[in-house]
Amino acid sequence: MNIANIRTDYKLMTLNESDVLPNAIAQFDAWWQQAVHSEIEEVNAMTLATVSSDGKPDARIVLLKNFSEEGFEFFTNYNSAKGKELAENPYACLVFFWKELERQVRITGRVKKVSAARSDEYFYSRPAGSRVGAWSSPQSEVIASREVLEANEKHFKEQFGEDIPRPEHWGGYAVMPESIEFWQGRSNRLHDRLLYTLENGTWKIKRLAP
Known part of the structure; x- marks a missing residue:
């Protein structure tokens, strides 16, 4: 198989300025509802891209757990690689790709920890x-073998029983969007791209060339 010959011509839908809502979060919610009702597997899976203090990018898949005007939430170990990078540089990009709808959403903004509550x-x-x-996984740290995780799991199960508290090193982040781009695949790679940017508390919409 020649990798260069792998391609899909997108023809399902269009994305026009007249079709979208003026508020980017409301527009995301509209697309989110369509994605959920399309029964996309792992619809809340998103790429989280971060950058370390020395400018090196990093990315991985995490799961969206909530979104609102306050931001897009995910949860993780604060001592993980992503946690350390966000402590050094509190900005991130999220990317959703819903191939069944031929859609992509990119969200960029500042990141903050959510409340302990x-x-x-x-x-x-x-x-x-x-x-x-x-409790069992020292996320992103080098470990000697799988048995380390299994021993940790056994230890903490015996220690806590059914009353398992939240570790202080584990919790949520919210990406507070400064821009959200909605991408709709179109034929011949002439895709629709509408970019919302937050300017003085108001969302502005611009069309980008594909």
């Missing part, structure tokens, strides 16, 4: 195994 709320909604996992 919000982190508690989400943590205690998780299954017990996931809560133990937050």
Whole structure:
């Protein structure tokens, strides 16, 4: 197979200025509802891109857990690579790709930790195994073998039983959007791209060339 010959011609939908809402969060919600109702698998999976203090980019998939005018939330270990990078440079980019709808959304903005109460709320909604996992994994650190994780899991299960508290090193972040781009695939690579930028508290919409 020649990789260069792999291509898809996008023809499902269009994206015009007359079709979108003036508020970027409301527009995201409209697309989100369509994606959910399209039964896309792992619809909340998104790429999180961060940059370290020395300018080196990093990216990985995380899961969206909530969104509002206050930001787009995800949860992780604060001591992980992404946590350390966000402490050094508190800006990030999120990317959703919903291939079934031939759509992409890119969100950029400043990142802040959510409140302890919000982190508690989400943590205690998780299954017990996931809560133990937050204690068991020294995320992003080098470990000798898989057995280290299994031994940690056994230890914390015995220590906490069913009453598993949230570790101080684990919690949520919110990406507070400064720009949101909506991308709709079109035929012949002449895609539709509408960019919302937040200017003095108001969303401005501009069309970008594909």
